[in-house]
Amino acid sequence: MKSSISKVRKATKQPRPRPKPQSTSTSIHVPADMQPQLLRIAQSQRTPFEKRVWTALCQIPRGRVTTYGLLSAYLGSSPRAVGNALRRNPFAPEVPCHRVVATGGALGGFKGSWPKDGEGITITEKKSLLRGEGVRLDDRGRVLGTVWSGFE
Template sequence: MTATTTSEQRVSAASSPTAETTTKSDTKTTDTSTQTQKYLRRISLHPTLTPFRRRVYRALLSVPEGRWTTYSAMATYLNSSARAVGNAMRTNPFAPEVPCHRVLAADRSLGGYKGEWKVSKHLGNGKFRDEKRLRLLDEGVTFDGDGKVDGY
């Protein structure tokens, strides 16, 4: 057997009661789960958050690294409005660990970030939108020639 294992080997080993294999992705999943629990607790205990903002930040924790959602999709999920979701993002006290940078406009453009929303081309992207783009790029999200996120 080689030093590398396939996913089939991991599944087979995992179903064996005596197997004790830990892969790098298993460790990352455990670390992520621990971090998620930590932030869920911080959100629950934060003294100034409204119930709506708590729901928004909890929902954000379910958007995995390298993936994204939209203000509209979040609003639909939370039975709210995209503007209300955006306002919660703007005041996120847990950023970037509670990943508001993973929320985009409905047309897959960056939308706002840290309360800044510059739509006009002559106004430029602004430093916060550049930061949002860099965070997404670091997570593996790709952009098309128009600056919109690839994929659906």
């Protein structure tokens, strides 16, 4: 036989609050020209982590670069996991994975390739995209200037 106290507890028990889903577009600042990309990312059938990575890319201003380390720190993940998500970016170059470089300014990988000698067709394309946005590179292909770290 249940006591009247347990009946009252059961009758007044409130449902547990459910966590609110995180938005991929309203809680961060991105340039107006990137808004259509946020919608494409949100509607894609990809993992939540990949969507977070690609959404963060939309914050990086044109003509600036960040590092795998800074991006992974912002996301609370590892640089390798971030690199893997970048490799699977189906929206490149509109969702600008080319704006992520290795620490020290080396270009790192692009389109799933990380060349051992710092050269190759994909790296040539990454250099071209970055130069087209005004990013300066030295004679060894390393990014000159400071990296962007303004993730919100």
